[in-house]
Amino acid sequence: MKEYNPHEIEPRWQKVWEETEQYKMEGDASKPKKYVLEMFPYPSGDPHMGHARNYSIGDVIARYNKMRGYDVLHPMGWDAFGLPAENAAIKHNGHPATWTYGNIETQRSVFKRMGLSYDWDRTVRTCDKEYYRWGQWIFLKMWEMGLVERRSNPVNWCESCHTVLANEQVTEGVCWRCGNPVERRELEQWYFKITDYAQELLDDLDKLEGWPERVKQMQANWIGRSEGAEVDFVLCDKDGNAPAEPTADDIITVFTTRADTLFGCSFFVLAPEYKGLKELVAGSEQEAAVLDLIAASEKVSAVERAQGDREKHGVFTGRYVVNPINGQKVPVWVADYVVADYGTGAVMAVPCGDQRDFEFARKYDLPIVPIILMEDEIAAMVEESGKTRDEVIAQFSAQTVDWAEAHAAEGTLVQSGKYTGMMGGKHSAGEEAIVADLEAAGTGRRKVEFRLRDWLISRQRYWGNPIPAIYCDDCGIVPVPYEDLPVELPMDLDITKGEQLADHKEFVECTCPKCGKPARRETDTMDTFTCSSWYYLRYCDPHNDQAPFDRELVNRYMPVDQYIGGIEHAILHLLYSRFFTKVLRDAGMLDFDEPFTNLLCQGMVKDENGETMSKSKGNVVSPVKMMDAYGADAVRTYILFMAPPDKDLDWNEAGLGGIYRFLNRVWRIVYDLMGQAGEETLYQPGSESQAAEAAKVLLRERHRVVGKATDDFERNNFNTAISAMMELANAAGDYLRKAAPAARDAELGRDVAETLVKLLSPMAAHMTEELWHTVLGHEDSVHEQAWPEFDPEKAKADEVELAVQINGKVKARITVAADAAEDAIIETALEAAANAIGDKTVVKKIVIPGRLVNIVVK
């Protein structure tokens, strides 16, 4: 018997697989397709355990499905543009491309060493011009469709990365990449109008049955649909007089989900960034104070903004607006608790019904008029006054409150004109009635707001996909014609000297495609998330030089059947990709609505103390070092065995040794089952001869385990699938120990050996291939074999042990024939539990076949 030596086996088979193009996709249209995809990596350096886990999961799913008879598409590529390459280039005095392509090669060699079954011919690298030209093409297409806009807005600026960021790339006020606080700046930037798709992006979440609930919830929260109404307030002139015939310019509109509280509006608030605010106060005595507040709020960092209970600051503008519901004039304030980019940037303040307005009113001594009462308050008033409930509500006339906080919940409206007595709250009768009346009067209308903002896609960075646009003094902003693509990223630029695209004369200077006059090229590049929003489509047709992809091919392989990646992309990449898919569908380029049918978010790999691994903590476990010690098969199998794929796991090397021992045991068992173990057989002369029984158990286990493992593979429960294989190995070991080599059943031996090897082949790809050839004597690859069949009948035992419970507590055990009648089972059970029953009366007998008998006594 040869010894198990992964270090010899693994490179040898990797070479064979490469030479025979083992994992090149079949493209066999007669088979059903299966697209298995792992989120492609950023080429940041050596792969870490998170990568190893992600790609082990994907590889097992791909290999399993191939054995199940699918035409499997399983590609790999690199998300290769991005800022770290620029930082590394500066640090190492080189070029971002050198660092990027070098890291890609490093990662590729590690992935090959892991034995991952990729069709390398389909590799996509987003920094290749053969790829990014089609990103530009899609940009132009979107421009044509009216989904690209360049406009001025307050944006998130990261000084450390020296670029603007999308909303999705700022969490708790800090930049997602470098962790530095972002600033607000008013800048002109490029946007994708993702908000045009907000409703569909929300609605279609319901179609994604194969997605984790929490990811869908996170996307729904991010899209943030909110139903309410717009209400028009009329601005009074500087002397506080309402215009007799207000024009559009005199109207300030607010968005509210609580139109029912309109009677409680005692002031009005604008965001500091509110457009037209400066004109509003120009020349007034309040002007200086308002400008001070604007300046102060600009300085407040986003980190501070993100902190929960911040102190609210505001000043009176000196102006008034008229409340359309009751004609009341209320003062207009400016305050930093109103955000400019949600709703209209203006709010009606109802301090009695909104905690923020309440706090603000308390601080600045503004009126808090109670217009909503809770049921317990009404009950107390009824009790105290002796009046009826209706009288209490109708006669309520307090002008201020002694509450500790606002009444934000549902309650009864008071002091609200004809709406008094109606229920108030979101979607309440009172709200419906008031909005209906506002609509009739033309001073309000139903409105749905979304929290989702348009996607800011321009970046002031070199290492990215150039935006194909040209500035012409005469023609304005002009798209680069399709036939001029790609706009190539110049490579002769020294970013170590701080050069950016704008400094590159030959790149910037161009002619206007419309009028032919000298013009300037756009020097911003696209957010790298635009590159990763469609790469999965390109894999279907990676070498196409006529189009981003062929429609037929994409329609055949898409959508991705199983997508695997980290939860950190729950919003970012997964939302953007859904958006791109819908846009390209509307462009007529594909025929489906959603890109990813099933999504698996793998858990994080942490160190043995449950801490996240990081270079600064010095607790990083290298997959390469682990493979050096135990081989790729053991590392792959172990990482799947440790925990279900979606749970975090704490790395522990001792367990890896256990898996290595398991692979070793399988190795010896296969040799032994095939009669090739010689002296090293597990047979123990002198052990009791129960060979026949062990053979029976082994046959049963062979069928039971295939059934169990198949089910587990279908549910991505790889940890329990491996447990089941261990059980089969244990049964085989028991058989081998008890049955003398000469007396063994050769047919059973080969069946079990081949079954075990096939079951294990998606994980331990090299070892099983070696056994398949050398011990089992096959010429073809184990990875080309059909998944083993099983017979549920053969998985059944002829006798079963049942627990006998008295009132739900196990008191005895009985063994009965598997097909025993219920009466017979009860009789046996009553006998076995006679002591426990004693002189009590049996009131009920419950038999759960194959499991237990419960006898209820009194």
Place this chain on the structure above:
RNA sequence: GGGGGCGUGGCGGAAUUGGCAUACGCAGCGGACUUAAAAUCCGCCGCCGCAAGGCUUGUGGGUUCGAGUCCCACCGCCCCUACCA
């Protein structure tokens, strides 16, 4: 503040539809083999108890013949999100 999730031995975890809690593995303990060690193989291994037996899935209650699983309250931990009107 809002939303979501989790809590099972010394450890990772299993229990798929409400049906024998702790499968499988790690660690530990004992044994075989060995001059010895490693490797391998066998056995034990939730807690209390000498035992009979009793107890046990964060805590307390409920539904049920039967609850880790369903319902209610509480405690603890984790993740996401946030002046969103």
